[in-house]
Amino acid sequence: MACASAFLRGVEIILRVMRVDVDDKEIKAVSAEESVPPEKLLRLLRSGRVVIMRNYQREISPKAVGECVSTKVNVNVGTSKDYVSVEEELEKARVAVNYGADTIMDLSTGGDLDETRRQLLKELSVPIGTVPIYQAALEGEKRPVVEMTEDDIFNAIIKHAKDGVDFVTIHAGVNLNSLERLRRSRRILDVVSRGGSFLVAWMIHNEKENPLYKNYDYLLEIAKDYNLTLSLGDGLRPGCISDASDRAKFTEVILLGELVERARTAGVQVIVEGPGHVPLDEIEAGVKVMKSVTDHAPLYLLGPLVTDIAPGYDHIVGAIGGSVAGMFGADFLCMVSPSEHLALPTIEDVKEGTIVTKIAAHVADLVKNGQRERARKFDDEMALARRNLDWESQFKLAIDSEKARSIRKNRPSQSDACSICGELCAIKIVKEALRKRGHEP
Numbered sequence: 001m002a003c004a005s006a007f008l009r010g011v012e013i014i015l016r017v018m019r020v021d022v023d024d025k026e027i028k029a030v031s032a033e034e035s036v037p038p039e040k041l042l043r044l045l046r047s048g049r050v051v052i053m054r055n056y057q058r059e060i061s062p063k064a065v066g067e068c069v070s071t072k073v074n075v076n077v078g079t080s081k082d083y084v085s086v087e088e089e090l091e092k093a094r095v096a097v098n099y100g101a102d103t104i105m106d107l108s109t110g111g112d113l114d115e116t117r118r119q120l121l122k123e124l125s126v127p128i129g130t131v132p133i134y135q136a137a138l139e140g141e142k143r144p145v146v147e148m149t150e151d152d153i154f155n156a157i158i159k160h161a162k163d164g165v166d167f168v169t170i171h172a173g174v175n176l177n178s179l180e181r182l183r184r185s186r187r188i189l190d191v192v193s194r195g196g197s198f199l200v201a202w203m204i205h206n207e208k209e210n211p212l213y214k215n216y217d218y219l220l221e222i223a224k225d226y227n228l229t230l231s232l233g234d235g236l237r238p239g240c241i242s243d244a245s246d247r248a249k250f251t252e253v254i255l256l257g258e259l260v261e262r263a264r265t266a267g268v269q270v271i272v273e274g275p276g277h278v279p280l281d282e283i284e285a286g287v288k289v290m291k292s293v294t295d296h297a298p299l300y301l302l303g304p305l306v307t308d309i310a311p312g313y314d315h316i317v318g319a320i321g322g323s324v325a326g327m328f329g330a331d332f333l334c335m336v337s338p339s340e341h342l343a344l345p346t347i348e349d350v351k352e353g354t355i356v357t358k359i360a361a362h363v364a365d366l367v368k369n370g371q372r373e374r375a376r377k378f379d380d381e382m383a384l385a386r387r388n389l390d391w392e393s394q395f396k397l398a399i400d401s402e403k404a405r406s407i408r409k410n411r412p413s414q415s416d417a418c419s420i421c422g423e424l425c426a427i428k429i430v431k432e433a434l435r436k437r438g439h440e441p
C-alpha cells in the first residue's frame with residue numbers, strides 16, 4: 001500500500017513533466033473504475049493512447065477513453081432549426097446518461113445555443129462535448145455560412161472552453177490538399193459531415209486555407225489553457241458504402257496523424273474521429289490504418305454503418321459496425337438513433353439508440369485487451385442466473401432491465417422456466433437428470 005501511494009504521489013509530478021494535465025485523484029478513480037493498474041494507466045496517458053476528458057473548471061466524474069479501458073459511448077443531443085426545445089434536449093441527455101451514456105455532445109443548431117449548452121453543463125456530471133463551428137457558422141448577423149470570419153470560429157471555441165466544455169470536435173483535417181483529393185474522387189455523396197461541409201464551402205468561397213488548420217497552434221494554446229480535449233473531426237468521412245475507404249478519406253487521416261503529433265507535443269489531449277459508412281470487410285483495415293497513422297490516438301467512431309438501406313433501423317446497423325470496429329481497436333462509439341437520416345430523434349429514439357450502442361460497446365469489451373476479464377464477469381453472472389432460472393438476477397444484470405422484466409411479465413410461463421419451452425425447458429430437464437444421478441450443480 002505504501003508503495004502504491006508513493007507511486008500515486010509521484011503521478012502528478014510525472015504527468016506535469018509530460019505536460020498531461022490529470023491529477024492523482026483522477027488516476028485513482030479511473031484505475032478503480034476500469035480495473036486498470038495506475039502504473040499502466042499512467043503509461044497510457046503519457047503516450048496519449050488514453051485521454052481523460054475534463055475541462056479544468058468542471059467537477060465531474062472522470063472518464064477515460066482509449067486503449068485498455070472500457071469502450072465508451074457518446075450520445076448526441078441538440079436542438080435543430082426546425083425543432084427547438086431546450087427542456088426536451090435536457091431530458092434526452094438525462095435519459096441517455098441513465099441508460100449508460102459516458103459522454104454527451106450538444107450539437108444544437110436552433111434557438112439559443114448558449115442557453116442549451118450551459119444548461120447541459122450545469123445539469124450533467126459527465127463530460128460534455130460540442131462542435132463550436134456550428135455556433136460560429138449560424139450565429140452571425142444572419143449572414144451566409146461562408147461569410148463567417150476566422151474570429152467567429154475562434155471566438156466560438158473560446159466561449160465553449162470558458163463555459164466548461166470538456167471536448168470539442170474540430171475539423172482541422174479538411175485543408176486545401178484534402179479538398180483537392182475530394183475534388184478528384186468520384187464520390188456519390190461528397191461531404192456528409194455538417195462541420196466539414198461548412199469548412200469546405202468556406203474554403204471554396206473564400207479561396208483560402210481552413211482557419212482551423214492554418215491557426216492550429218493558436219487552437220492548441222486555447223485547448224491547453226482549459227484542458228480542452230480536441231476531437232479531430234473527419235470532415236471528409238464517407239457518407240455511403242460506395243464512398244468508403246477512398247483517397248479523400250485517407251488523405252485526411254494522414255493529416256490528422258500529423259495534428260495528433262502536434263497536439264501531443266503541446267500537451268493537449270487529442271482523440272480522432274472516424275467514419276461513417278463502411279462495409280463490414282473494410283472495417284478492420286480502416287481501424288488499423290487510422291490507429292497506426294495517428295500513433296494510436298483514441299478512436300471515436302460514428303457507427304460505422306455497414307449498409308445504407310435500413311433507415312429506421314440505423315441504430316442496429318451502427319451497432320453491428322461498432323462491435324466489429326471495437327474488436328479491432330475503436331475506443332469510443334457515438335450513438336446512432338433509429339431516426340438517423342430521417343428526423344431529429346425523439347426521447348424514445350435516444351433511449352433505444354443508447355441501449356443498442358451500449359450493447360455494441362460491451363460486445364467489443366468482451367474481446368478488448370485489458371477489459372476482457374472484467375466484461376466477461378457480467379456474462380458469466382448472467383449465465384449462472386440463467387442456469388438457476390433466477391429471473392430477478394437476470395433482470396438486474398440485463399442492459400435494459402425494464403424491457404426484460406416487462407417481456408417476461410407479459411408472457412408468463414406456468415412453470416419456473418420461461419414460456420418458450422415451459423416444462424420442456426432444456427436447462428430444467430438436464431438439471432433434473434443430473435440431480436437424479438447425484439450431480440448437484
Ligand code: SF4
Binds near residue numbers: 419420427428
Ligand atoms: S424454457 Fe427454454 S428458453 Fe426458457 S429458459 Fe428454459 S431452455 Fe431457455
